[in-house]
Structure formats: C-alpha cells, structure tokens
Amino acid sequence: xxxxxxxxxxxxxxxxxxxxxxxxxxxxxxxxxxxxxxxxxxxxxxxxxxxxxxxxxxxxxxxxxxxxxxxxxxxxxxxxxxxxxxxxxxxxxxxxxxxxxxxxxxxxxxxxxxxxxxxxxxxxxxxxxxxxxxxxxxxxxxxxxxxxxxxxxxxxxxxxxxxxxxxxxxxxxxxxxxxxxxxxxxxxxxxxxxxxxxxxxxxxxxxxxxxxxxxxxxxxxxxxxxxxxxxxxxxxxxxxxxxxxxxxxxx
Numbered sequence: 001x002x003x004x005x006x007x008x009x010x011x012x013x014x015x016x017x018x019x020x021x022x023x024x025x026x027x028x029x030x031x032x033x034x035x036x037x038x039x040x041x042x043x044x045x046x047x048x049x050x051x052x053x054x055x056x057x058x059x060x061x062x063x064x065x066x067x068x069x070x071x072x073x074x075x076x077x078x079x080x081x082x083x084x085x086x087x088x089x090x091x092x093x094x095x096x097x098x099x100x101x102x103x104x105x106x107x108x109x110x111x112x113x114x115x116x117x118x119x120x121x122x123x124x125x126x127x128x129x130x131x132x133x134x135x136x137x138x139x140x141x142x143x144x145x146x147x148x149x150x151x152x153x154x155x156x157x158x159x160x161x162x163x164x165x166x167x168x169x170x171x172x173x174x175x176x177x178x179x180x181x182x183x184x185x186x187x188x189x190x191x192x193x194x195x196x197x198x199x200x201x202x203x204x205x206x207x208x209x210x211x212x213x214x215x216x217x218x219x220x221x222x223x224x225x226x227x228x229x230x231x232x233x234x235x236x237x238x239x240x241x242x243x244x245x246x247x248x249x250x251x
Contacts, residue, residue, distance in 0.1 A: 007124075011037045013242055014118055014128035016104045016163075018046045020064065020228050021219025022134030023087055024235025025242070027063045030097035032243045037126060038091065039118070041138075041158055043101045047087035048154075049228055050181060053077045057229055063087065064232040100126070103158070106166035107131065107215065115214035121162075130242055132207075133217040134235065137179055140164040141194040153192060164195055172209060173198040177224050197222050207241045216242065 011034075015026040018040035026038040040046060047067075055077045058064035067086045072078045092099055108117035108125055117127035138153030138160045151159040168174065174195040181190050197217055201209060207222070209215040218238035219231050226234065 011035045011128040013130045015132045017134035019136045020231040021235035023047045024063050024232045025238045028239030030094050036097045039100045041103050049080050062232040105162040130214050134219045136220045137192050137194040139195040143192050145190045173201040
C-alpha cells in the first residue's frame with residue numbers, strides 16, 4: 001500500500017530512529033506490507049556508522065547486505081557517506097515507507113492505555129497501530145569531549161531528553177551505559193552516557209514493553225552496545241515481531 005501522509009493519517013507502525021536498527025526494521029516492515037513511518041531527528045544521518053569508512057560482514061537478508069554488495073570496495077569496506085546515501089535512497093523509494101524529519105517528544109495512548117502514536121516537538125501527532133523505539137544512544141544522552149558536555153547522543157546529534165522523561169514517567173525501567181569513541185581522522189575522542197531499557201523492561205519476545213501494549217524497542221536502546229551487523233539483525237527480528245501482530249494480537 002502506498003502511504004499518503006495527510007493530516008490524521010494512521011500508519012500500521014511508527015519507527016522512531018533511523019540508525020541501522022530502525023532503518024532495517026522500517027524497511028522490512030514496509031516490504032512485508034505494513035504502512036510504515038520512519039521518524040528521525042535528521043535525514044542527513046540515516047543509517048550512519050562511525051568514521052569515514054567501515055568494514056562490514058553483513059548478514060544475508062538485511063538491508064545492510066543489499067547496500068554492502070552494491071557499494072563495498074574489494075577490501076570489504078564502504079564509505080560511511082556512500083552507505084548513508086544509498087540507504088536513504090533505498091528507503092525513500094520503498095513502497096509503503098515514509099521518512100519524516102522530526103523530534104519525537106513522547107508517546108500517545110488511546111482510551112484503553114494502548115500506545116497508538118507519538119507526539120512531536122512541532123505539536124503534530126503521528127498515529128500508528130504500533131510504535132517501535134530504535135533510538136540508539138540518544139535517550140537522555142550526554143556527550144563529553146574533554147571538559148565540554150552537551151546533550152547529544154553522537155557528535156552534533158541532539159539527545160531525546162523529552163522522550164526519555166515521558167518513558168520514565170510511564171515507569172519504563174532504565175539503566176545508564178557509557179560508550180566511547182576513539183580519536184580518528186582529526187576528530188577528538190569522546191564519551192556518551194545514555195539510558196537503555198533494563199532487560200526486565202522487555203517482554204519475553206525481547207521487543208515488547210510490558211505495561212505499554214503497542215510499544216516495542218530494538219537496537220542499542222534495548223540491548224546496550226551492538227556491532228552494526230547485530231543491530232541490523234535486531235531490526236529485522238523486530239520487523240518480524242511487528243509483522244506477526246495484527247490488530248493487537250498475534251497473527
């Protein structure tokens with residue numbers, strides 16, 4: 001189904017975060033027939049990795065594998081910028097998938113207490129039958145370079161503070177993790193401290209969030225640090241879980 005996102009449009013699924021896990025989840029959902037919205041704070045960082053080039057061993061059946069085959073050099077490495085451009089182009093031309101640049105600030109719940117969309121900083125609600133959080137290292141993120149600290153989940157990328165506070169108020173349990181990036185290509189080393197969902201905050205399938213039906217999570221924000229290949233697989237597995245849910249019940 002082609003999605004025409006007019007005001008009041010209700011998607012089958014809203015994926016928050018267009019890193020590796022979120023992009024993989026949204027792509028697989030759309031290919032599986034779900035009307036999908038992928039929301040990111042910046043369309044310029046879709047499927048971003050770290051550094052100028054990255055060496056990958058992509059699992060088959062992932063968007064990563066598709067992109068790597070078309071763009072990798074003979075040594076198996078691929079330019080981060082080329083990977084981003086190819087991923088964004090592929091996602092934007094996928095039928096049933098709409099990309100939106102916006103900052104998600106909280107969840108929307110229906111009268112039964114079921115998650116049915118997200119709120120944004122513009123004040124425009126984005127409705128969906130399910131919401132998947134793939135926000136990586138951006139929940140209450142604090143980035144430190146030397147003595148400088150800013151609210152960011154990666155260099156020059158803003159944190160999801162309001163979304164974190166909304167989830168915390170809804171009693172989603174979190175723990176803090178610390179991630180470091182080594183100096184490379186003239187960029188200083190930095191550290192990111194962020195929140196990830198405690199294992200007890202996820203259902204038996206590893207993706208649903210108990211107490212908030214209709215809410216799912218995958219990638220770093222649900223697992224802690226993951227290599228890019230594992231993040232890609234987690235996004236695909238999340239999509240399989242979402243494709244197995246119809247009308248709030250397993251198909």
